[in-house]
Amino acid sequence: MTVVGFALYALIGAGALLALVRLALGPSLLDRVVATDTLLVIISAGLAVYAALERSPTVVPVLVVVSLLAFVGSVSVARYIGGMLLRSRTGDGRDLGLPLAAEAQGEQP
Amino acid sequence: MTALADVVAFACLLAGAALCLTAGLGLVRFPDVLSRMHAGTKPQVLGVLLVMVGAAIRLDGWANAWMLLLVAAFQLLTAPVSAHLISRVAYRRRHVRRDLLLVDEFRGAGHQDVWYQGDEPKDAPPEEPGPVQPS
Amino acid sequence: MTIEPAATRLRHQVPLVVWLVVVWVLLWGTWSWANLLSGLLVALAVLTLLPLPHVVGGTRVRPLPMLVFFGHFAADLFVSGAEVAWQTLRPGGVRRTAIVQVQLRADSDLLLTMVAEATSLVPGSLVLDLDRELRVMTCHLLPARDLEDVERKKAHILVVERRLVRAFGSAADLAALDGHRDEGVLAP
Numbered sequence: 001m002t003v004v005g006f007a008l009y010a011l012i013g014a015g016a017l018l019a020l021v022r023l024a025l026g027p028s029l030l031d032r033v034v035a036t037d038t039l040l041v042i043i044s045a046g047l048a049v050y051a052a053l054e055r056s057p058t059v060v061p062v063l064v065v066v067s068l069l070a071f072v073g074s075v076s077v078a079r080y081i082g083g084m085l086l087r088s089r090t091g092d093g094r095d096l097g098l099p100l101a102a103e104a105q106g107e108q109p
Numbered sequence: 110m111t112a113l114a115d116v117v118a119f120a121c122l123l124a125g126a127a128l129c130l131t132a133g134l135g136l137v138r139f140p141d142v143l144s145r146m147h148a149g150t151k152p153q154v155l156g157v158l159l160v161m162v163g164a165a166i167r168l169d170g171w172a173n174a175w176m177l178l179l180v181a182a183f184q185l186l187t188a189p190v191s192a193h194l195i196s197r198v199a200y201r202r203r204h205v206r207r208d209l210l211l212v213d214e215f216r217g218a219g220h221q222d223v224w225y226q227g228d229e230p231k232d233a234p235p236e237e238p239g240p241v242q243p244s
Numbered sequence: 245m246t247i248e249p250a251a252t253r254l255r256h257q258v259p260l261v262v263w264l265v266v267v268w269v270l271l272w273g274t275w276s277w278a279n280l281l282s283g284l285l286v287a288l289a290v291l292t293l294l295p296l297p298h299v300v301g302g303t304r305v306r307p308l309p310m311l312v313f314f315g316h317f318a319a320d321l322f323v324s325g326a327e328v329a330w331q332t333l334r335p336g337g338v339r340r341t342a343i344v345q346v347q348l349r350a351d352s353d354l355l356l357t358m359v360a361e362a363t364s365l366v367p368g369s370l371v372l373d374l375d376r377e378l379r380v381m382t383c384h385l386l387p388a389r390d391l392e393d394v395e396r397k398k399a400h401i402l403v404v405e406r407r408l409v410r411a412f413g414s415a416a417d418l419a420a421l422d423g424h425r426d427e428g429v430l431a432p
Binding site for chain 2: 082
């Protein structure tokens with residue numbers, strides 16, 4: 001039982017760590033949004049695993065909140081970027097303070 | 110009976126946790142935003158479903174099972190919406206590795222920013238999809 | 245926007261009210277009359293304060309095709325989930341992806357939404373764009389081995405659409421599906 005518990009936490013922890021790596025590396029804002037979304041879902045999976053291992057239902061309402069929060073967060077950021085691109089004059093949002101994708105920075109003059 | 114239920118529950122939990130790990134791996138290893146979306150949102154759906162099923166078996170009591178079902182339903186309803194919004198912005202901002210595209214039937218006016226933005230991936234523009242490589 | 249009689253509006257909103265009440269009761273976790281009544285109040289308040297256009301109309305549910313659809317959907321979920329998971333694990337990484345357009349035949353908001361959701365949920369395909377007027381759906385496919393593989397996946401999306409229309413579409417939708425039998429995949 002404990003072995004299975006360790007394996008479960010190890011798998012989920014490794015997944016969360018890799019999502020964090022992508023969150024840190026970027027390179028673009030959208031990559032970070034995707035990484036955050038995934039990280040939140042992995043966290044909710046971790047909470048569910050905890051609830052299942054301990055047989056304690058106290059964290060179940062937290063799961064509902066986290067799963068909705070992931071959705072609201074990523075949708076609002078995506079809409080925000082889309083709206084900025086619509087209003088931006090240079091076309092990439094630089095004039096409105098949107099950070100450039102790091103993929104592109106090697107190509108900047 | 111309970112032993113059998115536990116085995117099933119732990120199998121579901123292990124499979125779901127492994128899928129969470131593949132989601133992280135895919136996020137790190139895949140080449141562009143659209144592919145990373147596959148990694149982030151897909152094993153996620155199945156993985157979360159499996160974890161929820163496992164947890165629902167372990168936590169006996171209908172109230173908890175229903176609430177976990179609600180979480181799973183929210184996931185299934187919302188994951189495509191956020192994925193669609195993000196992927197649209199990603200395509201418009203050219204965060205697509207064109208050299209990895211086998212086919213692109215979506216090219217043309219209006220779908221993508223036409224002018225150069227200094228925003229494309231470094232090795233992006235062979236505009237034509239490359240020759241087919243058997244894998 | 246035309247003002248419609250309250251009765252028709254209410255009739256169209258009934259599924260939404262039921263859904264909201266069910267979510268409310270599930271959130272409370274226990275079934276009781278107090279929960280049901282407060283849920284009804286909250287649902288009606290939400291619908292009055294934040295009115296939605298109704299999308300439900302002209303659909304019907306056929307139980308047996310619905311089971312067929314959900315069975316195939318679950319199988320797809322597992323098979324393609326394993327495929328995408330293998331793509332993340334295998335040495336060499338992802339080689340090829342593809343962006344394709346598929347000409348759908350269903351012509352109702354609800355059915356198109358369901359097709360898009362089902363396509364998006366199954367791993368390996370991601371909906372980029374859905375053109376409501378032309379009924380063209382643009383997808384990003386992750387493991388695209390060769391052109392043949394891409395064609396197979398496009399055909400599979402149409403098969404999913406057919407199952408969905410069989411399960412939820414009206415008679416007119418079914419007829420439209422059969423009328424378009426020959427022209428399937430959009431020419432590039």
